[in-house]
Amino acid sequence: MKTDEVSADPERxxxxxxxxxxxxxxxxxxxxSNxxxxxxxxxxxxxxxxxxQFNYHLGKLREHFVSKGEAGYTLTQAGREVVRAVLAGSLTDQPYMDAEPIDSHCPDCGxxxxxxxxxxxxVECSECENTVMWNEFPPAALAGRRPEEVAEAFDKWTRNRFHLAMDGICPNCACEMAVESFDHPEEGGPATNHRCRNCKYEARVPLFGHVIRHPAVVSFFYQYGIDIVNLPYWELRTLARDFDEIVLTDAPWAASVTVTADDACLRLTLNERLEITNVETSVD
Ligand SMILES: [Zn+2]
Ligand SMILES: [Zn+2]
Incomplete structure (x- = not known):
C-alpha cells in the first residue's frame, strides 16, 4: 500500500x-470486488x-480511494474501508428500535x-435504572433480525470487542490498546480502563472479565453445566454478583477474583499486566 493512502488528511x-x-x-x-x-x-x-464531469470526479477519487492499473480502475484499501463504513450504515443511517423484551432478567432487581x-x-432493566450493556453497534445489525436476535448479536459483537481490548488490540483501528487506569470497588466496582493510543477508543472492563476466559474458570463452570464463554453478558453479570473481587495492592497493582458455584470456589490472582499469577481451589 502506498503510504499516502493511509495518511490522507481527514478533512480532505x-x-x-x-x-x-x-x-x-x-x-x-x-x-x-477486485x-x-x-x-x-x-x-x-x-x-x-x-x-x-465523470472524469473530473474519478480524478478526485484517484487521490486516495481509487487506483488505476493496466487492466482498469480498482478500489484502494482506503476506498474499500469507506464503502464498508457506508454499507455498515455508520455514516448514513440513524435507525431506531423501540424497547422490546428479551428472555433474561435484571442482575440487580430480577x-x-x-x-x-x-x-x-x-440492554437495560424494564423497571430499575440499571443499564446492563451500552455500546457502539453499527445500524446494519438491525437488518433482518428480530429483537431477540439483535440482543444476541449485540452481546457477541460487544464481547468480542472487549476481548480484543483486553488483549491489547483496539477493536476500531487495531493499534495498541494499553491499560490506562485501575478503578476501585468504591468507584462503581473494580475495573480496568483501556485506551487506544491512536484513535482514543476507550473500554472499561470489570475485573471479573479478565478471568472468565482462563481454562481453570471455564472448566470450573463447565462442571456445573455453565458455558461461561458463551453466557450472555447480562447473565454473566447475574452470576458475577457472587464473585469476590478485591484489589490487593496499588503499587504495583494486584487483585484477586474468587468465582463461586454451589459450595466450591476458585480464586485467581492478577498482576498489573493482567496476567493470572495464581489459581487456588477451595471449598467453603
Ligand atoms: Zn432492574
Ligand atoms: Zn484505535
Whole structure:
C-alpha cells in the first residue's frame, strides 16, 4: 500500500466523498470486488453521467480511494474501508428500535430486561435504572433480525470487542490498546480502563472479565453445566454478583477474583499486566 493512502488528511478525505457521483463510483467498484473496470464500464455502471464531469470526479477519487492499473480502475484499501463504513450504515443511517423484551432478567432487581437501539445498542432493566450493556453497534445489525436476535448479536459483537481490548488490540483501528487506569470497588466496582493510543477508543472492563476466559474458570463452570464463554453478558453479570473481587495492592497493582458455584470456589490472582499469577481451589 502506498503510504499516502493511509495518511490522507481527514478533512480532505471527507470533502472528496461529499458527492453522490463519487459515492456511486466507489459502490460500483465495490460491487465487482477486485475486478478492474475500464473507464467506459465504470461510467456505464454509474448511469452514464456526462463524460467530462465523470472524469473530473474519478480524478478526485484517484487521490486516495481509487487506483488505476493496466487492466482498469480498482478500489484502494482506503476506498474499500469507506464503502464498508457506508454499507455498515455508520455514516448514513440513524435507525431506531423501540424497547422490546428479551428472555433474561435484571442482575440487580430480577425484572425483565429490554433491548433497544438509539444510535447505540442498549440492554437495560424494564423497571430499575440499571443499564446492563451500552455500546457502539453499527445500524446494519438491525437488518433482518428480530429483537431477540439483535440482543444476541449485540452481546457477541460487544464481547468480542472487549476481548480484543483486553488483549491489547483496539477493536476500531487495531493499534495498541494499553491499560490506562485501575478503578476501585468504591468507584462503581473494580475495573480496568483501556485506551487506544491512536484513535482514543476507550473500554472499561470489570475485573471479573479478565478471568472468565482462563481454562481453570471455564472448566470450573463447565462442571456445573455453565458455558461461561458463551453466557450472555447480562447473565454473566447475574452470576458475577457472587464473585469476590478485591484489589490487593496499588503499587504495583494486584487483585484477586474468587468465582463461586454451589459450595466450591476458585480464586485467581492478577498482576498489573493482567496476567493470572495464581489459581487456588477451595471449598467453603
Ligand atoms: Zn432492574
Ligand atoms: Zn484505535
Amino acid at each position: 478525505a471527507f470533502w472528496l466523498l461529499s458527492d453522490e457521483t463519487r459515492i456511486a463510483i466507489l459502490r460500483a467498484l465495490w460491487e465487482v 475486478d478492474p473496470l475500464s473507464f467506459t464500464e465504470l461510467r456505464e455502471r454509474v448511469g452514464n453521467p456526462n463524460s467530462g 425484572a425483565p430486561l429490554i433491548v433497544r437501539y438509539d444510535e447505540y445498542g442498549i
